[in-house]
Amino acid sequence: xxxxxxxxxxxxxxxxxSDAVAAALEQLGHEVESVEVLRPQFSGCVVGRVEQIVPHPxxxxxxxxxxxxxxxxxxxxxxxxxFSEGDVVVVSPPGATLAGxxxxxxxxxxxxxxxxxxxxxxxxGLSDEHEGILVLExxxxxxxxxxxxxxxxxxxxxxxxxxxxxxAMGVVGVARDLAAYFDTPLHVAGSHVEERGxxxxxxxxxxxxxxxxxxTAREVRDVSIGPSPLWMRQRLRACGVRPINNVVDxxxxxxxxxxxxxxxxxxxxxxxxxxxxxxxxxxxxRTLDGVDRVLDPADxxxxxxxxxVAIAGVMGGETTxxxxxxxxxxIEVAYFDPPTVMFGAKRHGLHTEASFRFxxxxxxxxxxxxxxxxxxxxEDHAGGIPxxxxxxxxxxxxxxxxxxxxxxxxxxVLGAEIARPTVVSYLERLGxxxxxxxxxxxxxxxxxxxxxxxxxxxxxxxxxxxxxxxFPNTVSMGNGGGIAPDLRRTRRLREVMVGAGFHEAxxxxxxxxxDLDRLEVPADDQRRQTVALSNALSDEQxxxxxxxxxxxxxxxxxNASRRVDSIALFEVGKVFLATPDAEGLPTQPDHLAFVIxxxxxxxxxGSGRDPDVLDALGxxxxxxxxxxxxxxxxxVTASGWHPSRAAxxxxxxxxxIGMAGExxxxxxDAWGLRGPVVAGELDIAVFLEPQPRWEFVSPSNxxxxxxxxxxxxxxxxxxxxxxxxxxxGAGPLLEDARIFDVFEGDPLPAGxxxxxxxxxxxxxxxxxxxxxxGDIRRExxxxxxxxxxxxxxxxxx
Numbered sequence: 001x002x003x004x005x006x007x008x009x010x011x012x013x014x015x016x017x018s019d020a021v022a023a024a025l026e027q028l029g030h031e032v033e034s035v036e037v038l039r040p041q042f043s044g045c046v047v048g049r050v051e052q053i054v055p056h057p058x059x060x061x062x063x064x065x066x067x068x069x070x071x072x073x074x075x076x077x078x079x080x081x082x083f084s085e086g087d088v089v090v091v092s093p094p095g096a097t098l099a100g101x102x103x104x105x106x107x108x109x110x111x112x113x114x115x116x117x118x119x120x121x122x123x124x125g126l127s128d129e130h131e132g133i134l135v136l137e138x139x140x141x142x143x144x145x146x147x148x149x150x151x152x153x154x155x156x157x158x159x160x161x162x163x164x165x166x167x168a169m170g171v172v173g174v175a176r177d178l179a180a181y182f183d184t185p186l187h188v189a190g191s192h193v194e195e196r197g198x199x200x201x202x203x204x205x206x207x208x209x210x211x212x213x214x215x216t217a218r219e220v221r222d223v224s225i226g227p228s229p230l231w232m233r234q235r236l237r238a239c240g241v242r243p244i245n246n247v248v249d250x251x252x253x254x255x256x257x258x259x260x261x262x263x264x265x266x267x268x269x270x271x272x273x274x275x276x277x278x279x280x281x282x283x284x285x286r287t288l289d290g291v292d293r294v295l296d297p298a299d300x301x302x303x304x305x306x307x308x309v310a311i312a313g314v315m316g317g318e319t320t321x322x323x324x325x326x327x328x329x330x331i332e333v334a335y336f337d338p339p340t341v342m343f344g345a346k347r348h349g350l351h352t353e354a355s356f357r358f359x360x361x362x363x364x365x366x367x368x369x370x371x372x373x374x375x376x377x378x379e380d381h382a383g384g385i386p387x388x389x390x391x392x393x394x395x396x397x398x399x400x401x402x403x404x405x406x407x408x409x410x411x412x413v414l415g416a417e418i419a420r421p422t423v424v425s426y427l428e429r430l431g432x433x434x435x436x437x438x439x440x441x442x443x444x445x446x447x448x449x450x451x452x453x454x455x456x457x458x459x460x461x462x463x464x465x466x467x468x469x470x471f472p473n474t475v476s477m478g479n480g481g482g483i484a485p486d487l488r489r490t491r492r493l494r495e496v497m498v499g500a501g502f503h504e505a506x507x508x509x510x511x512x513x514x515d516l517d518r519l520e521v522p523a524d525d526q527r528r529q530t531v532a533l534s535n536a537l538s539d540e541q542x543x544x545x546x547x548x549x550x551x552x553x554x555x556x557x558x559n560a561s562r563r564v565d566s567i568a569l570f571e572v573g574k575v576f577l578a579t580p581d582a583e584g585l586p587t588q589p590d591h592l593a594f595v596i597x598x599x600x601x602x603x604x605x606g607s608g609r610d611p612d613v614l615d616a617l618g619x620x621x622x623x624x625x626x627x628x629x630x631x632x633x634x635x636v637t638a639s640g641w642h643p644s645r646a647a648x649x650x651x652x653x654x655x656x657i658g659m660a661g662e663x664x665x666x667x668x669d670a671w672g673l674r675g676p677v678v679a680g681e682l683d684i685a686v687f688l689e690p691q692p693r694w695e696f697v698s699p700s701n702x703x704x705x706x707x708x709x710x711x712x713x714x715x716x717x718x719x720x721x722x723x724x725x726x727x728x729g730a731g732p733l734l735e736d737a738r739i740f741d742v743f744e745g746d747p748l749p750a751g752x753x754x755x756x757x758x759x760x761x762x763x764x765x766x767x768x769x770x771x772x773x774g775d776i777r778r779e780x781x782x783x784x785x786x787x788x789x790x791x792x793x794x795x796x797x
Contacts, residue, residue: 002239003174005155007257011175013184018155021178028177028464030168031160038154038238041125044096044104045146047136048118050087058110067091067118070143077114082132088140089133090119099125126150126230127237137229151231156238164451166360170259173448180429180465191372193386194379197221200387202267202330207277209395211300212312214335215276216367217391218375219267220384223247225324229381241353247322247329250377252353260333260366261354262374263302263310265320267328274330275303276312283308286318287350299344300336313341313358314350329384331374333367335398363448364398398447400433405441405455413459416471426465427458486688489627493592493687494572496626500619502570502594507551509573510541515550518670520640529578531586544576544586548593549681553671556595560673570594572684589683591658594619596678597668611678613645616660620649620680627687632720633660640667651686658682700764704735705773709781710756711790712748722755722788729783731776733768736760754793 005018014021022032048067056062056077066075069091076091083089093116096104102123106115117123122130124146140149159174167173172188179186200219206212227233228249236243241252251262279285279295285308286292293311295301301308310316313336322329342359345351371390378384411417418426423441427434432452433444445452452458463471482488494504510533521527530543545551548571556567570592577587596611617633624631633647638659646661660680668677711722719739727737741756748754759780761773784790 001159001161001169003157003159003171004235004238005157006151007171007235008175008178011172011187012179012182014178014182021155022157024178024181025157025159025174027467027469028181029162029165030174030177032157033160034158036156036158038152038156040147040150040152041099042092042097042119042123043147045090045092045098045119045124047140047142047144047146047149048089048091049142050083050085050089053085056110056112058112062110064112065118068142074115075113076117077109077112078118078133080118080120080131080133083135086138088136088138088142090124090136090146092117092119092123098123124150126234134230135227151234154238163360166357166362166450167259167448169357169360170255171257173259176431177464180426180431183429191369191376193372193375195386195388197385197387199389200391201272202274202391203272204274204391204393205276206393206395207275208300209393211278211337211340212276212334213337213396213398214364214367214392214394216331216333216371216393217274218331218371219387220329220331220375220378221327221387222383222385223327223329223378224383225322225326226382228253232381245322245324246382247326247378250374250381251331253377254370254373255353255357258366258370258373259357260362260370261313261357262331262333262370263316263354264322264374265309265316265330265332266322266326267330268326270309270320270330271304273305274332275305276334277301277303279308285309285311287311287315288318288321289315289350290318293348296344296347298340299347300340302332311344311348311350312336314345314348314355315352329378331371331378333371333374335362335364335367361450363446364394365447368392400444400446401453403443403445403452403455403458404437405443405458407439407441409455410459410462413456414463414466414471415474418462418466422466423462426462429465430461432458432461485690489688489690490572490590490684493623493627493684496623497570497592497594497619500622502568505552505555505569505571506573507548507555507571508537508541509545509551509576510537511543511545511547511550512539512541514540515554516546518667519547519550519553520664520667521547522639525639526577526579531576531578546575546577547681548573548575548591549595549679552593552595552679553667553673553677556597556673556677557671560597565598567595567597589685590688591681592623592684593681594679597673598675610676612676613642613647613661613678616662616678616680617647620660620682623682623687628691629686631657632724634718640664649680649682657686698764700762702763702765702767704760704762705768707759707761707773707777708740708756709759709777710741710754710793711784711788712752712754712793713788713790715744715751715753717753717788717790719755722784722790723757725784725787725790726757726759726780728787729780730759730761731779733761733763733772733776734759735762755790 022035025032046069048069050065051068052066054064056064062077062079064075065078092098092104094104094106104116118133120130121127121134161168176186202217202219204215204217206215225245228243228246232249232253233243236249236252239256243249247264251264255261279297279299279301281297283295284292285295295308300312302310302312309320336358338359338361341355345355375386407420410423424434427443431446435442443458527546530546533542536542552569552571555569559567572592574588575591579587581587596615599610620631630652632650636648637643641659642662642664646659648656649658649660651657658681663677663679713722719742723739737757737759739755740758743754761768781792
């Protein structure tokens, strides 16, 4: 929101230094995104009055104009036709300088001398308007230096007003904060409306007081449409608003000034009956942007006796627009329900200055004040006559509310003591009412502050005025909060993947039937039990995702289409399963998924290689070992995965937690990926559980005893199960166990295989004897035989 410094000074006394004002705005929580200094682009121009206009003797489109500046009279040639005798204009005599550095001189135009010129707004650098001469107000003093009347120089602050501060979305709201900060009075004069003539003919039917708790309407007659005065046009332009005419400009000006939107209807087009209601099914309204919009029954509209003429709080309709023929207007100022405006604007994709304000919550006490202000401007600058009897429907008054503030909370939250009188002073300067009840303050919150509902909101107000820089730098004592263990372990999981060379991706949480079809998810798979979105972004992705792989594969496909040769992506996020949890909501487990595609980077060591199943299983092993969770795996045949190059991953209890390996070539091809594509997806709940602390074990100074054994087992027995049984049966003196050979064929019988394991034993307090190792070995062999049916083949030498 752009706010000119000169406009702020109308309401509050401020320092001469604009940098000090900018610093104060930052302290108040209004981020200053930029500061623009506006300076006159002209010099030497004065105010004059047109005394006489005669045709040019040798040019039909030119006129010879006599102007007086009071002390001096001169005749100039002009090609504009938008002014008449008696109009007040800007005269640039020879020697004056215009925008762009153009120096005015004396020259003959088609045989007529023209010592100087009269100027348009563009020639003065005030705007791009150049269709005609700038015509000033009739009471502008002749001979005055126009630079003194232009409102320049000026400073414009571009502020970022947070959504929680609707009261600061106007110049007066910002000035109120500055007045409190500098502890100086705020000067906002009320508007006195001269009502006269017959009573207003307008009648209003407020059919939906929930959507519109307050609605005001006033008839203004005998309006003369024309340009707004220069000072108003200049302020509108400084705030980024294009001037249109004196009626529309008045509503925009007051919106910028007081922060509350209003709207002017052409009464002759609207009629004398106004209805505030919900739209009818299939009702159509052509809005001011020329678009025919089919209204929703949830839309709140302003209507005439039959049809909608505006989407309430969003945009008016074309049929009641104010134009050059307008002579009677209805000024509408209302308080609309914020959610109603927000959803209406979103439904129609209309985000206007009005909806921007209404959906954040306007002040229900403002409509009458704003209506009076607009009516006053129409009296002063459009010749309007306000009719007596303004309509003001306010069936259920919204009263200020009270919030209790224990003084002990102030020091607890802010970490600094603020004296009670200072707390009271701060709050009263901001416009809050304060009364005491012991050590608790009872604070009355004005209706313009819907963001203040709790004690901590008031404490935030105290911090703004006290100054964030005035709080001491302290280190809080006591138990540190830190981050939750599961969040810390999630971060560690991400570090593992990044350390393994993966790039983290964030994909959409949406999916659709085509995505699951490409992944070849079976019809009876749990991932087909989806949660539908009521407001899907697209028809292709109407569900919440049940797997992260679809989004990652799309990301990999996007990279491959841009000729990225080596792709390694991972994502940690939630999936959404239709199975309800204990609270009846969709189950939302956290998953980790990864995809590797393309050729691995090549370098000095040689050419690159294609990824394979071992890459996937290696990543799973790395995750398990780093997170200290012993994982198991078993070969399975699963739809969408390569029939012999994928494994199901099991947690320590043997519960499946995901899959890893190579995707089926059909799946890779469906996503436009060439060559083997390696992927995996795991439920990470088991990795987020706290693990026991590491315990230090003193290294042994005694030599190890290494023993190799080989087992003959059925071919269907996994090496991992044999190794796990060996470790379990070997006891505490086992230091290491690993498989170093797997063999099938002669002399082993068909359907059998040999698994060789190297065992390392060591004691911390002695050298192990052969007898001790022999006893351990026999117990280990028995354990393996009991668990897997393995038979000892004998030692391998």
